[in-house]
Structure formats: C-alpha cells, structure tokens
Amino acid sequence: MDDGEREKARIAGVFDRASATYDQLGIEFFGTAAAELVRRTDPRPGESVLELGSGRGASVLPAAEAVGPRGRVVATDLAPGMLAGLRALTADVPWVQVAEGDAEHPPEGPWDVVQAGLVLFFLPDLHGTLDRVRDVLAPAGRLGFTWFGESDDSWQELTRQLRELAPEPAGPDPADEDRGPFSSVATMHDVLSDHGFLDPTTSTIRVQVEFSDADQWWAWIWSAGLRVMVERLEAHGVLDRARAVAAPELERRAIAGTLSWWTDIRCTLAHR
Numbered sequence: 001m002d003d004g005e006r007e008k009a010r011i012a013g014v015f016d017r018a019s020a021t022y023d024q025l026g027i028e029f030f031g032t033a034a035a036e037l038v039r040r041t042d043p044r045p046g047e048s049v050l051e052l053g054s055g056r057g058a059s060v061l062p063a064a065e066a067v068g069p070r071g072r073v074v075a076t077d078l079a080p081g082m083l084a085g086l087r088a089l090t091a092d093v094p095w096v097q098v099a100e101g102d103a104e105h106p107p108e109g110p111w112d113v114v115q116a117g118l119v120l121f122f123l124p125d126l127h128g129t130l131d132r133v134r135d136v137l138a139p140a141g142r143l144g145f146t147w148f149g150e151s152d153d154s155w156q157e158l159t160r161q162l163r164e165l166a167p168e169p170a171g172p173d174p175a176d177e178d179r180g181p182f183s184s185v186a187t188m189h190d191v192l193s194d195h196g197f198l199d200p201t202t203s204t205i206r207v208q209v210e211f212s213d214a215d216q217w218w219a220w221i222w223s224a225g226l227r228v229m230v231e232r233l234e235a236h237g238v239l240d241r242a243r244a245v246a247a248p249e250l251e252r253r254a255i256a257g258t259l260s261w262w263t264d265i266r267c268t269l270a271h272r
C-alpha cells in the first residue's frame with residue numbers, strides 16, 4: 001500500500017467510526033451545504049448522477065428526488081458505516097444504488113452530473129481524480145463540489161491547546177497549511193481549467209452551527225472530521241484532561257451565547 005492509499009484508508013477509518021453519529025445530532029450543517037450543491041448541479045428528471053464520498057447521503061437524497069424514477073443515482077464512499085446508513089435511508093428508492101467506491105476512481109459513465117460534497121480536499125491525488133472525473137462525464141456534463149472557505153477563527157486558541165495535549169504533532173497547523181488548489185476560488189478555477197473543465201463558477205454560503213451545550217459540542221467533534229483530533233487525544237490517554245481544558249471556554253461561551261461556529265461553504269460548478 002503506498003502513502004496515498006494509506007492516507008485514504010486512514011480518512012475512511014475516521015469517517016467509518018464517526019458514521020454512527022455523523023449528521024445525526026440534530027445540528028443543521030451538512031444538509032445546508034448539500035442543498036446548495038444540488039441547487040447548483042440542478043439534476044433534472046431522467047438524468048444520471050454519480051455521488052463521490054456520499055457519506056450518509058446529504059446530497060444523494062435531494063438528487064434522487066430531482067432525477068425521479070426515470071433517473072439514476074449511484075452513491076459511493078469508502079466508509080462501510082456511511083454506506084450502511086445510506087442504504088437504510090434509500091431502501092425504498094430503487095433508482096439509488098449505494099456502493100463502496102474510491103472517489104479517486106469514479107465508475108465508468110457517462111454521467112450527466114458528478115457531485116462531491118466536502119470530500120475532494122481529502123484526496124491525495126486531486127489532479128488525477130479531476131482527469132478521471134472529466135472523462136466519465138457526459139459531453140456538457142456538470143461537476144459540482146463543495147469545500148471550505150473562510151471560517152470562524154475564534155476557536156483556534158482552544159483547538160491549539162487541545163492539540164498540544166498529545167505529544168506528537170497531528171500534522172501541519174491547519175492555520176499555516178498551504179491549501180494548494182483549495183487556497184482560493186481563483187486557484188481552484190485555474191486548476192479546473194487546467195484539467196479541461198469549462199466555465200467554472202463558485203457560490204459561497206455562510207453556515208452557522210449553534211450548539212445547545214458543551215456536551216453537544218463534544219458530540220459534534222466526535223461526529224465528523226475533527227474526530228481525528230479527539231481520537232488522538234484518546235490514544236494518548238488525555239481525553240479527560242482535554243475535557244477539563246475545554247470546560248471553562250465552553251462554559252464562557254454558553255453564558256455569552258456564543259457556543260456556535262461558522263464557516264463559508266464554497267460550491268463550485270464546472271462543465272465538461
């Protein structure tokens with residue numbers, strides 16, 4: 001297994017373990033991002049849609065509704081727990097097929113629409129993936145994907161303190177990281193043009209997440225990408241310490257009414 005395959009397996013493992021609570025905490029976030037994605041890809045009755053990194057189907061279900069029974073949606077992910085959850089949710093929608101699959105290797109098309117919600121930034125080989133996605137799109141087919149823009153940096157100090165509790169660095173500080181193609185809308189559009197996509201456009205929506213209390217904040221951290229950090233704290237036996245470190249800040253925010261977090265979600269659409 002090379003480094004890229006190992007990295008994909010690591011990410012899939014995190015989301016597999018998160019899948020029991022992912023997008024099931026009563027917090028409106030993934031659905032909002034997915035609604036923007038499907039608004040922009042605009043699947044029409046009878047069309048074929050391929051969903052990469054489907055998770056529990058935040059954008060699969062609205063796409064399935066849009067294409068209807070004459071259409072077809074194939075949803076792929078590498079995390080078995082996500083796929084099991086999505087199979088249960090789509091059991092009575094026969095035009096949705098749920099299958100294990102690596103977003104870097106999309107199945108043969110031609111697809112009218114390829115959607116990828118909050119997943120492309122996890123892929124070790126984005127450039128190869130874009131070439132392969134372009135090749136499986138139908139002529140004039142649409143690629144739509146969401147990714148992160150600006151976000152609430154008022155949590156940085158707490159996350160820095162939590163990261164410091166585990167002896168080994170978890171990797172580069174996200175604040176310093178070169179985000180490559182994801183650095184800006186302009187860099188992303190250039191990358192898409194380099195890979196033969198036409199007319200890239202990006203919309204941005206700001207999504208704010210409100211937490212009911214400190215427990216729900218912790219549940220949220222365990223339920224999605226930041227799970228990487230808490231699993232590491234757990235592996236180092238410092239989870240109780242982390243809870244104690246976070247408690248005053250969470251309590252302060254609860255009293256001040258700022259137990260919330262926001263991020264900009266960018267939604268990019270391009271054509272073959």
Ligand SMILES: C[S@@+](CC[C@H](N)C(=O)[O-])C[C@H]1O[C@@H](n2cnc3c(N)ncnc32)[C@H](O)[C@@H]1O
Pocket residue numbers: 008011012015016023030034052053054055056057058059076077078079082101102103104116117118119122123225
């Ligand atoms: C942040 S979640 C987004 C899920 C869903 N699209 C949504 O909007 O709720 C990222 C998903 O991508 C999946 N994933 C990560 N790397 C993948 C890969 N190489 N191939 C397929 N799925 C992948 C994870 O298992 C996880 O379900």
